[in-house]
Amino acid sequence: MSRFSIEDILPPWSKRIRPYPPGKPIEEVERELGRTAIKLASNENPLGPSPKAQEAIRKYAGNIHFYPDGGGYYLRKKLAEIHGLDMDQTILGAGSTDLIELVAKTFLTASDEAITSESAFYMYRLAVEDMGAALVLTPMRDLTFDLRAIVHAVTQRTKIVYLGNPNNPTGTMFTAAELDRFLDALPPRVLVVLDEAYFEYVQRPDYSHSVDYVRAGRNILVLRTFSKVHGLAGIRLGYGMGHRELIESLNRIRSPFNASSVAQMAGMAALDDHEHVARSVASNTREMKFVTEELTLLGIRYTPSVGNFLLIDTGRDCEEDFVRLLHEGVIVRPMKIYGFPTSQRVTIGTHEGNELFLEALRRVMTSPVRAS
Ligand SMILES: Cc1ncc(COP(=O)(O)O)c(C=O)c1O
CATH class of the missing domain: 3.90.1150.10 (Aspartate Aminotransferase, domain 1)
Structure with a gap:
């Protein structure tokens, strides 16, 4: 050989x-x-973990010889109802990390650029680098995303901006008003991935109204996860919310069984575990x-x-x-x-x-x- x-x-x-x-x-x-x-x-x-999710997993255990529902029908329906969206504005992932990567895989080629901040969650960087695309890192201001610096860094080649709000590992946030201004200044063709993995923990009244952007048809994908406040990190379940064409494009590339049946059952129950x-x-x-x-x-x-x-x-x-x-x-x-x-x-x-x-x-x- x-x-x-x-x-x-x-x-x-x-x-x-x-x-x-x-x-x-x-x-x-x-x-x-x-x-x-x-x-x-x-x-x-x-x-x-959410006790209700644990119970749902136990109940479902005898059915795991079946493949999951690749469309995630019931969980997406529930998520859509909770957020005042249509089902076709939602997508499931094996954790939100899966969706961070799926966006890059769907839109980026080696001749494109994506922007995030220095000291932003590392998965944004990896998702972009995996596609061979150029990663543009803008400096942070007071350990927070400097949204103005990001607008200035946009070029003809920019396709995606990744934002973590709050960001990991800094724990800092930008306000809803700051994001409004940012979105107005950004060329509409640039897709914003707004990662809100810690959404439920944030207590400040000037925090996000991100789902309004989705309802308004803005070019944004809002990401949430079951890994943090619901306590289901091991099961790998997250979701995205965005406009129909965006979700449709992501679904072309998505692996059909990326949200397991057990994850879907647990997620449904966790959403009821107030x-x-x-x-x-x-x-x-x-x-x-x-x-x-x-x-x-x-x-x-x-x-x-x-x-x-x-x-x-x-x-x-x-x-x-x-x-x-x-x-x-x-x-x-x-x-x-x-x-x-x-x-x-x-x-x-x-x-x-x-x-x-x-x-x-x-x-x-x-x-x-x-x-x-
Ligand atoms: C900002 C941020 N986004 C996404 C994730 C990934 O979460 P998931 O378990 O949903 O992939 C994390 C996990 O630490 C995170 O801190």
């Missing part, structure tokens, strides 16, 4: 991609440490206040967040602090990859989890830094 290199058949842009590093499974971390650990690394719901959503939001609001007050007492800087996580800056090498916290049994996310070499992203946990984290952080911050 003649020798071959897989590199020979890879598209050139694929060789340049830096994949998002996955964290280790918590079980493996615990095995290595010989102790229990708490995971505050992926902005999951610390109260667990109690779980309310409890999760209330807990997050209360605990966000607790954690930020304690961080202030510790003298640790953080970026005020409207989501369920915080970007904290210890002022020390983030990879080293990450390992120290790991040895204390707390898993967080070092933020060098996002351009914050002295920061960690920490999910707001239960009260007990947050106390463990703060205790661990206190010990880490008072331990000497290794001389390099």
Whole structure:
């Protein structure tokens, strides 16, 4: 057999991609440490999955030999009713990440451009790079998307703008009025992907009225997920809302069974679980206040967040602090990859989890830094 290199058949842009590093499974971390650990690394719901969704999954278990409904009929119908849209203005995905990628796959070629911000959610960048398209990163202002800078960066080649509101990992948001102005200034042919994964957590009255844009037929895809407040990250379910032609175009490229039957059943039930959503939001609001007050007492800087996580800056090498916290049994996310070499992203946990984290952080911050 003649020798071959897989590199020979890879598209050139694929060789340049830096994949998002996955964290280790918590079980493996615990095995290595010989102790229990708490995971505050992926902005999951610390109260667990919606109980109604769990019940729906148990009930449906005997039917999983059937393929899912590829059109997601009942879930899309329910989503459309909730948001005052028609069904054909909605689309399901294997998490919102699937839809972030699907948009890129549907519209981008190697001669196109897409814009997002520096320190925006990493998946936007990967989705664009996967297509070999040019990624344009505009600077942030006060760790928030600078929407004016994005308008200025638009060229004839720009097809998509990705916005996270709130953004991960900064936890910052822009207001509905700011987005109104942005959309008015943007050429209408540019598609805006507005990722609202943490929508339910945001308490500010000047936050989004994004679904109004969809109703008005603007060139926008609004993304939401079941992974955060509903506590269903493992099941992989998200959805998009946009104008009919947009959804139709996405459906041409979408993998037909991208939302599993179990996910669809769980999603339907989770939408009815108002109690779980309310409890999760209330807990997050209360605990966000607790954690930020304690961080202030510790003298640790953080970026005020409207989501369920915080970007904290210890002022020390983030990879080293990450390992120290790991040895204390707390898993967080070092933020060098996002351009914050002295920061960690920490999910707001239960009260007990947050106390463990703060205790661990206190010990880490008072331990000497290794001389390099
Ligand atoms: C801003 C943002 N968008 C999307 C996602 C992805 O969520 P999903 O689990 O729906 O793919 C995340 C997950 O962390 C996120 O932070």
